[in-house]
Amino acid sequence: MTGLDLSTAEQALDAQPFSRLLKARITAFGDRGATLEVDIRTELLQQNGFLHGGVLSYAADNALTFAAGAVLGPAVLTSGFSIQYVRPAQGATLIARAEVVHGGRRQAVVRCDLVTDDGSGTETLCAVAQGTVLTAG
DSSP states (O other): OOOOOHHHHHHHHHTOHHHHHHTOEEEEEETTEEEEEEEOOGGGBOTTSSBOHHHHHHHHHHHHHHHHHHHHOSOEEEEEEEEEEOSOOOSSEEEEEEEEEEEOSSEEEEEEEEEEEOSSSOEEEEEEEEEEEEEOO
């Protein structure tokens, strides 16, 4: 365990200008996982009215990295990740839940499920991602 907590993770997220632009928030952190949320707003949609895939990729990337940070410590960088879009994302909130599948001393393999909440608590899976996160240094 890294000794990091949700408050520290919130500060790290707030230090990212792009995350502030998207108004992302981290709602869970620790115990080999992290959850990131983004409210779905008109300016984040693509031409067909669905949440833009770039927003989904951002949420996966950040959630993967924060989850790995819960195991490896704060100095981590995403080495790479893949994302599979299952269905168009629409609803009130995007939720990215990431969990470390395997953690070593210098790298972690992390899985992330991306769901949308319709505003009433009903969640729909819209994408799945997996990535590798390395310690920086």
